Amino acid sequence: MKLYGFDTINTLKVLMLLIETGADFEFIPVDIRAGEQHKPEFLAINPAGKVPVLCDGKQSQTESNAILLSIAQKTGWGLPKDPKEYSHLISWLFYQASTQGPHFGQIEYWSKFAETTNPEALAQHRSIANRTIRHLDDQLIAKQYICGKNYTIVDIALFPWLHVHDQLGLSIKDTDNLASWLERIRSRPASMEALAFFGSN
Ligand SMILES: N[C@@H](CCC(=O)N[C@@H](CS)C(=O)NCC(=O)O)C(=O)O
Incomplete structure (x- = not known):
């Protein structure tokens, strides 16, 4: 491949x-x-x-x-066999691609790359990103991973933007479930190898 x-x-x-x-x-x-x-x-x-x-x-x-x-x-x-769990997984993949990814991406753009400033856009994307952070934290109550007890491709899809939340000025200090989830994923050997792949993390 x-x-x-x-x-x-x-x-x-x-x-x-x-x-x-x-x-x-x-x-x-x-x-x-x-x-x-x-x-x-x-x-x-x-x-x-x-x-x-x-x-x-x-x-x-x-x-x-x-x-x-x-x-x-x-x-x-990383795929659940149970049809109900599988349908949740698909919804999460779409949620990541349509909500978490674009809003975190726009925060990066308006805070790091744009040649002009746009405080209103930045505030709007930050507000939605903070909502996703709280939503994920709630989903992780009494759960190790987003879809339950197993690590799945949903965790992988959601992880990279959360890994750099501080670079985007986003806080996870009051979201302990999410903070523990982040650490759980960061400490996996495969994650460490992937994060080191470009030599920057
Ligand atoms: N929805 C796409 C987004 C892909 C995407 O935006 N890739 C960026 C880098 S993360 C890119 O190639 N940007 C170059 C460009 O748009 O010119 C995915 O999940 O793969």
Whole structure:
């Protein structure tokens, strides 16, 4: 398998799962800061011009949560068998992709990269991000992981933005369940290896 990616949140999710499952893969860097995602060679792999992309033989998969799901379906790792639990897992993957990811991403943009300031946008995204933090903390009452007692691809999908919450000016100090969950995931050997992959964490 080939993983096209960069040192980003969405690439980290896929790395975490590939390492967790002991998959054999080659990492192909696509420097999105240098604009490599717009080159014809990469657009032939993902016309949306975004990483990560996982290529397995002739099949290529885009969208990080879809990649997590396809690896989990192939390996059986991190997927509940019970239909009700499975449907919760799918909802969480969509929640991460449609709510947590975009709002945390916009906080990063408005606080780190934008050339102008926009306090109103930043406040709006921070307010929603704080709601997601409280929501996740509530979900973790008496639970080790978001879907219950087992670590799943939902935890992997949600982890990377929470791992950098302090860099975004977000606090988890009153959310003990979430703080313990973060530590539980950070201390897994596969997570440590994935976080060290780019040599920056
Ligand atoms: N929903 C996509 C988002 C992918 C995405 O936004 N990737 C960013 C890096 S994390 C990217 O490639 N940005 C380059 C660009 O948009 O030009 C996923 O989950 O994979």
